[in-house]
Each structure stands twice: as C-alpha cells, then as structure tokens.
Amino acid sequence: MNLDYTTIQNTLQNQFSNQVTDFVIIHEMLTFEVAADANFEVMSFLKNDPALRFNFLTDVCGVHFPDNDAVRQFCVVYHMHNWIDNVRIRFKCYLPVTNPAIQSVAALFLSANWQERETYDFFGIVFKGHPQLKRILNMDEMTVFPLRKEFPLEDGGRTDKDDRFFGRESSCV
Amino acid sequence: MSTDKVKMVDAPQGHVGQGFFATKLDSVVGLARANSLWPLPFATSCCGIEFMATMAANYDVARFGSERMSFSPRQADMLLVMGTISKKMAPILRQVYEQMAEPKWVIAVGACASSGGVFDTYSVLQGIDKVIPVDVYVPGCPPRPEQILDGILRLQEIVKSESVNRRGSEVYKELLNSYNIK
Amino acid sequence: MSELLLQPEERFAKEIEKRREFDGSELTILNLGPTHPATHGIFQNLLLMDGERIIDGEATVGYIHRAFEKIAEHRPFYQINVLTDRMNYCSSPINNMCWWMTVEKALNIEIPKRVQYLRVIVMELARIADHIVCSSVMGVDTGALTGFLYVFQYREKIYEIYEEICGARLTTNMGRIGGFEREWSDIVWKKINEFLEEFPPIWQEFENMLTRNRIFMDRTVGVGGISAERAISYGFTGPNLRAAGVDYDVRIMSPYSSYEDFEFEVPVGKNGDCYDRFCVRNAEIWESLKIIRQAIDKMPEGPYHADVPHYYLPPKEDVYTSMESLIYHFKIIMGEVPVPVTELYHPVEGGNGELGFYLITDGSRAPYRLHFRRPCFIYYQAFNEIVKGAMLSDAIATLSSLNVIAGELDA
Numbered sequence: 001m002n003l004d005y006t007t008i009q010n011t012l013q014n015q016f017s018n019q020v021t022d023f024v025i026i027h028e029m030l031t032f033e034v035a036a037d038a039n040f041e042v043m044s045f046l047k048n049d050p051a052l053r054f055n056f057l058t059d060v061c062g063v064h065f066p067d068n069d070a071v072r073q074f075c076v077v078y079h080m081h082n083w084i085d086n087v088r089i090r091f092k093c094y095l096p097v098t099n100p101a102i103q104s105v106a107a108l109f110l111s112a113n114w115q116e117r118e119t120y121d122f123f124g125i126v127f128k129g130h131p132q133l134k135r136i137l138n139m140d141e142m143t144v145f146p147l148r149k150e151f152p153l154e155d156g157g158r159t160d161k162d163d164r165f166f167g168r169e170s171s172c173v
Numbered sequence: 174m175s176t177d178k179v180k181m182v183d184a185p186q187g188h189v190g191q192g193f194f195a196t197k198l199d200s201v202v203g204l205a206r207a208n209s210l211w212p213l214p215f216a217t218s219c220c221g222i223e224f225m226a227t228m229a230a231n232y233d234v235a236r237f238g239s240e241r242m243s244f245s246p247r248q249a250d251m252l253l254v255m256g257t258i259s260k261k262m263a264p265i266l267r268q269v270y271e272q273m274a275e276p277k278w279v280i281a282v283g284a285c286a287s288s289g290g291v292f293d294t295y296s297v298l299q300g301i302d303k304v305i306p307v308d309v310y311v312p313g314c315p316p317r318p319e320q321i322l323d324g325i326l327r328l329q330e331i332v333k334s335e336s337v338n339r340r341g342s343e344v345y346k347e348l349l350n351s352y353n354i355k
Numbered sequence: 356m357s358e359l360l361l362q363p364e365e366r367f368a369k370e371i372e373k374r375r376e377f378d379g380s381e382l383t384i385l386n387l388g389p390t391h392p393a394t395h396g397i398f399q400n401l402l403l404m405d406g407e408r409i410i411d412g413e414a415t416v417g418y419i420h421r422a423f424e425k426i427a428e429h430r431p432f433y434q435i436n437v438l439t440d441r442m443n444y445c446s447s448p449i450n451n452m453c454w455w456m457t458v459e460k461a462l463n464i465e466i467p468k469r470v471q472y473l474r475v476i477v478m479e480l481a482r483i484a485d486h487i488v489c490s491s492v493m494g495v496d497t498g499a500l501t502g503f504l505y506v507f508q509y510r511e512k513i514y515e516i517y518e519e520i521c522g523a524r525l526t527t528n529m530g531r532i533g534g535f536e537r538e539w540s541d542i543v544w545k546k547i548n549e550f551l552e553e554f555p556p557i558w559q560e561f562e563n564m565l566t567r568n569r570i571f572m573d574r575t576v577g578v579g580g581i582s583a584e585r586a587i588s589y590g591f592t593g594p595n596l597r598a599a600g601v602d603y604d605v606r607i608m609s610p611y612s613s614y615e616d617f618e619f620e621v622p623v624g625k626n627g628d629c630y631d632r633f634c635v636r637n638a639e640i641w642e643s644l645k646i647i648r649q650a651i652d653k654m655p656e657g658p659y660h661a662d663v664p665h666y667y668l669p670p671k672e673d674v675y676t677s678m679e680s681l682i683y684h685f686k687i688i689m690g691e692v693p694v695p696v697t698e699l700y701h702p703v704e705g706g707n708g709e710l711g712f713y714l715i716t717d718g719s720r721a722p723y724r725l726h727f728r729r730p731c732f733i734y735y736q737a738f739n740e741i742v743k744g745a746m747l748s749d750a751i752a753t754l755s756s757l758n759v760i761a762g763e764l765d766a
Contacts, residue, residue, distance in 0.1 A: 111590025132359040137417035219444040229507035244392040294422040
C-alpha cells in the first residue's frame with residue numbers, strides 16, 4: 001500500500017513519456033512539470049488509475065514569471081492529494097505570455113471551477129471548456145489582471161499620500 | 174424595586190415651574206434621539222466580530238439605547254460601518270446610506286472604514302468618507318468593544334447638541350451635494 | 356454554456372419568461388444581498404424563486420476582496436503575519452501559526468517541543484472560539500438567541516487568554532519565526548485552567564438546549580445535505596466534509612506541530628446535513644478541550660523559541676543593550692538574512708478545513724508568490740447546488756451551518 005515517489009514517477013513516465021518532465025522532490029513533495037496541452041489527461045490519469053488514486057484536488061493557482069522566456073511566463077500549479085496512501089504531489093504547466101490558455105479541469109473536480117475563475121481573474125489565463133469563466137473576486141468591469149507583476153499594488157488615484165515618504169520621487173505632490 | 178441602581182440621564186437645562194418645564198425643543202429632541210439610537214450594523218469583516226462581542230452580554234451596547242439592531246435601513250438611525258469596504262462594495266454602501274431616513278448618522282468603526290487601514294491596495298476603498306459623510310471615526314484594528322462604545326457615546330454627544338433644523342439647512346445640503354447624494 | 360456568462364439577472368429573466376409562457380406561473384428573483392442579517396459576512400446570492408422554493412441561484416463574491424496575495428508579494432515575512440490574521444478572523448491564531456510553520460519549513464528551522472505544544476494549545480483554543488461562533492449563530496439563525504449570549508461570555512475568556520499571550524483580542528498577530536515573543540506568564544496558565552473548568556458545563560448546557568430540541572431538529576435535519584462523493588469533488592474539507600461521513604483531518608493525515616503526540620478522536624457525521632455539521636462542530640469542541648488538557652499535562656520544559664538569531668526578532672530590551680541583538684534586529688528588518696530559494700505547500704486544519712499556504716521564495720525578504728488555499732472559498736461553490744429545491748429558510752440555515760467567513764472567502 002505504500003506508494004512512493006519513484007513508483008509515481010515511473011508510472012507517469014511510462015504513460016506520458018516526454019510530456020511529464022523535471023521530477024524533483026522539494027520539501028518532501030514530488031513536483032514535476034507537465035506539458036500545457038496534457039494537463040487534463042495527466043490529471044485524469046492520476047485520478048482514475050488504480051495504482052495512483054489521487055482522489056482530491058487540493059489547490060489550483062497561477063504564478064507569473066516575467067523574467068522567463070516568453071513561452072514560459074505563466075504557470076498554473078496543481079496540488080493533488082491521495083487520501084488512501086496519504087501522498088501529496090504538485091505539478092506545473094507553463095504557458096506563454098501571449099494568449100495563455102489551458103484546458104479546464106472542472107469536469108474532473110468540481111472544486112476547480114471557482115479556483116480557475118480566480119486564476120483567470122488574477123492573471124488572465126483562459127481555461128478552455130470552463131462552464132463560467134468570468135471574474136470572481138474583482139469587479140466585473142476591470143480590464144486588467146491585477147496579480148501580474150507589472151500591475152501596481154496601490155491604488156493610483158490617492159491624493160493624500162506624500163510620495164517622498166514612500167521613496168517615490170517621480171510623481172509630483 | 175429600588176431605583177438607585179438605575180442611572181438616569183440629566184434633564185436638559187430649562188425653567189421648572191408649577192406643573193411645567195420649559196426648555197428648548199432642540200434639547201428635548203436631542204435627548205430623545207441620543208438615547209435611542211438604533212444601529213444598522215454594516216459588518217463586513219473583523220470589526221464585525223468585535224461588534225458581535227459588543228452586542229453580547231459582556232459589553233452590552235443595548236444599555237446605551239441600541240437595543241434593536243435594525244437591518245432595514247428605513248428603520249435605523251445610525252449606520253455602523255465595521256470592516257473593510259472594497260470598491261465593489263462602495264455602491265452598495267451608498268445605496269444603503271441613501272435608503273436610510275433622516276436623521277441619520279454614520280460611525281466608521283475600525284481603521285479600514287476610516288481610511289483603508291492596512292489594505293492600501295487597488296481594490297479597497299481608502300476610507301468610507303470618500304462616498305458618504307461620516308460623523309464619528311473609531312480607530313483601531315479592531316477597536317476594543319470599549320472603544321466602539323466610546324464612539325457611540327461621542328455620537329450621542331453630537332446628537333444631543335444637534336439643531337432640529339440641521340437636516341434642512343444649507344450647510345447640510347452642501348455636504349450632501351459634495352458627495353453627489355440627492 | 357455561454358448563458359452562464361451573462362449577468363445572473365439577465366439569465367433569470369429569460370427563465371422567468373420561459374416559465375410564464377409555459378404555464379403562466381410567475382417566478383421571482385430574490386436578492387439575498389451582500390448586506391443581510393443572516394449572511395455572516397458579505398457575499399451575495401441572487402435566487403430564482405418559485406414561491407418559497409429556490410429553483411436556481413448564483414453567488415457573487417469579492418465584496419471584501421482585499422488583495423492579500425498581491426500585498427504579500429510586497430511585504431517581509433513578519434508583516435505578512437498581520438495579513439493572515441484577517442483571513443479567518445474568528446480563529447486568527449491558527450492562521451498565524453500556519454504562516455510561521457510555513458516560513459520555518461522554508462528556512463529549515465527546527466522548533467523545540469515546548470513551542471510546538473504551546474502552539475497546539477493556542478490553535479485548539481482558536482478552534483473552540485471559531486466553533487462557538489458557528490454553533491451559536493446557527494442557533495440565532497433558527498431563532499434561539501439565548502445560546503449566543505451565554506457562550507459569547509466564554510469567548511471573552513478566550514480573548515483574555517490571547518491578550519495575556521500577545522496583547523490583542525481578535526487579530527492576534529501572534530508569534531515569531533521560531534516560537535513566541537515571550538514566555539507565557541502564570542496568568543495565562545491560570546486563565547487556561549479556569550477556562551477548562553468553567554467552560555465544559557456551559558457547553559453541555561448549550562448542547563442540551565439545541566441538540567435534541569424539536570424545533571431545531573426540524574429546521575436542520577435533512578436540510579442542506581451533500582453526499583460524500585460530491586463533497587470530495589467540490590473540495591470540501593473540515594467539519595463540513597466530516598459531517599458527510601469522510602474522516603479527513605489534516606492533523607491526522609499530515610501531522611504538524613506534534614499533533615501525533617496527542618490522542619483525540621475525529622467526530623464524523625452521516626448525512627452531511629446542517630444537523631450533522633452542528634453536531635460535528637460541537638463534538639470537535641470536546642476533542643479540543645481534551646487536546647488542551649493533554650498538552651498542559653505533558654508540557655515539556657524548554658525554551659519558548661528556537662535558537663535562530665538570524666530570523667527570530669530579539670526582545671526589545673536586548674536590542675537596546677546588546678550589540679549582537681541590535682545587529683540581528685537591523686538585518687532581519689532590512690531583509691539581509693539568508694532566505695533559500697524554494698517553494699512549499701503547508702496545510703493545517705483550520706476551523707473550516709484544510710488551510711494551506713503555497714509559498715514561493717526568491718531569496719529576498721518578501722515572498723515571490725504566496726497563495727492561500729482557503730477552505731471557505733472552495734466549499735462555498737457548492738452552496739447553490741445544495742439549496743436547489745429547498746425553501747428560503749432552509750437556505751438561511753444551510754448558510755450559517757457552512758460557516759462561511761467572508762474574510763477567508765475573498766482574501
């Protein structure tokens with residue numbers, strides 16, 4: 001009953017050959033990279049295969065790496081958990097900066113529905129096949145994606161802050 | 174039942190005579206209003222939990238007249254805005270304020286309602302006085318229940334000394350116009 | 356499926372039109388709006404009603420979106436603790452301790468046993484506080500206001516304990532990287548022991564009032580149920596999932612902070628309805644009291660913080676008198692301490708389920724990316740499915756039994 005990381009890695013590599021790469025164990029969690037167009041198949045395999053049985057999708061989130069190459073600037077990170085053998089894994093799918101799009105996994109796990117909407121809201125990553133891909137946390141009228149690194153944290157319209165105290169000399173007081 | 178444990182409010186200044194008491198209408202109306210302020214708890218986040226503690230038996234805001242929490246704006250006197258107001262919520266706050274009947278007062282409880290608090294971000298309204306006029310600001314993150322009660326007591330002082338004609342005066346109309354409130 | 360992308364009012368208007376043409380009956384739209392006495396927190400539900408029955412609904416959240424994840428990219432580790440308080444604000448110490456444990460894992464710091472036991476005590480007290488709010492507010496929503504007033508007195512006692520430990524009542528901002536700011540004084544132990552003596556009879560009284568109460572049972576049994584498979588697919592964790600019959604508890608599956616040293620049971624329900632959720636939370640309070648007693652009995656001696664001067668902010672007396680403390684203080688605040696480049700996910704059992712922090716560091720004093728896996732956000736998606744076909748008052752009871760906390764929902 002003990003499912004160890006080498007078994008998982010071998011099973012995945014046998015099934016998906018070069019679409020799953022970069023297996024590494026960071027802080028006792030197996031982390032690997034999946035090609036962006038294979039995320040649904042890999043997750044479906046992880047969920048349904050009788051040896052792997054990853055029955056729970058813990059988390060879906062996005063990360064923005066503006067310093068990467070243009071084809072790897074966005075990353076969707078999935079965390080899954082096997083409750084029967086108590087194993088957690090993480091896999092990442094890198095997406096290009098122009099028109100980042102990836103298949104939605106809401107058909108496999110209903111919890112991905114809102115989490116993908118949140119990732120879309122924050123980063124602008126489009127989830128193909130998502131039943132209701134619209135903004136969830138920010139206002140519907142917003143046109144930019146706030147968690148991208150180039151978006152500023154603070155509201156630009158404040159008039160009562162003296163920029164000298166915040167280390168900003170560019171704008172006039 | 175002895176009455177020495179019950180604290181009575183002082184009568185306003187006036188002239189007492191045989192069977193009559195003459196005073197200013199403003200004082201009497203102010204006294205009545207101040208001691209029965211019905212709050213509309215507009216609780217959004219952590220300050221709302223401190224308000225629940227204020228409402229509960231230990232700090233008991235009911236002894237100051239706020240016995241009935243009114244969630245209907247039409248039946249409330251004071252709007253207690255407790256917690257962070259985001260820009261998505263601001264139009265709703267304004268609508269609730271406009272639905273309240275005069276006279277109405279607003280207390281901004283907590284740092285987030287007063288000025289945005291810790292959250293200097295693109296999505297948080299930096300203080301509710303950007304959309305509605307505020308009478309009392311209670312700082313704190315969250316303020317202790319005693320501080321919230323202090324805010325309500327300060328509002329009672331404002332209400333007691335308010336003129337009956339204030340709501341129809343030019344100054345008040347100008348204040349509402351500056352917020353674009355009809 | 357692009358109809359779901361319309362505003363809910365428009366989508367429902369089409370439904371109303373269709374039904375009117377079909378058999379002449381009028382459906383109505385009810386806005387269970389962001390400001391509502393029964394929604395504890397601000398989130399909106401637009402409901403399409405056929406008389407008293409709910410046919411469809413759409414939730415709108417984000418009314419208290421404070422952009423925590425964006426703020427966290429610009430703040431050093433000690434300032435992020437302040438943010439974590441304000442997520443699930445009914446049980447802030449759990450969030451604080453989860454953050455410190457995440458940072459300590461990233462920095463590869465080993466925590467002394469005493470600190471771990473102290474953290475367990477504080478987290479279990481926070482869990483009790485959270486469940487007190489949920490259960491008493493379930494009473495309020497079904498009409499029983501008395502229980503709320505009685506048990507909130509004991510929440511004040513918990514607040515007094517927090518005040519002695521860290522100075523604040525609600526948003527505790529408790530702890531440091533490596534432990535606690537100061538050794539717990541005798542008053543803390545006195546207050547905890549008093550709490551452990553005085554609270555159980557009161558909680559028993561509260562349970563007696565509601566658990567076999569005819570009216571409460573009629574309002575909550577069979578209401579708002581969800582099956583275990585559906586719940587797992589929706590990502591439920593915590594008391595809501597345990598009420599559906601699945602005994603998943605992060606304290607057992609991925610033990611942290613010496614939870615494996617304690618003996619406690621994980622209460623599990625059967626039907627996943629409101630009544631089971633209520634009973635599971637009440638039973639968890641008894642288990643938490645057991646854990647606190649065991650932690651006090653087995654409390655080891657030792658320091659109240661790990662010996663990591665590079666990360667642990669030294670006490671102010673030392674900063675003003677000793678040169679090394681001054682230098683470490685300066686380096687920690689300025690961010691000139693070694694931070695490895697790593698990524699990790701650390702889950703804890705929060706009051707509502709698996710609260711996880713996914714941290715990516717890049718060597719600087721602020722995280723590169725910090726994502727909060729918030730249980731309320733994930734299980735609230737199921738609300739519309741749960742209340743389809745139920746009556747409006749059932750929807751209110753379900754909402755309060757799910758214990759949705761707006762700060763955690765939106766972050």
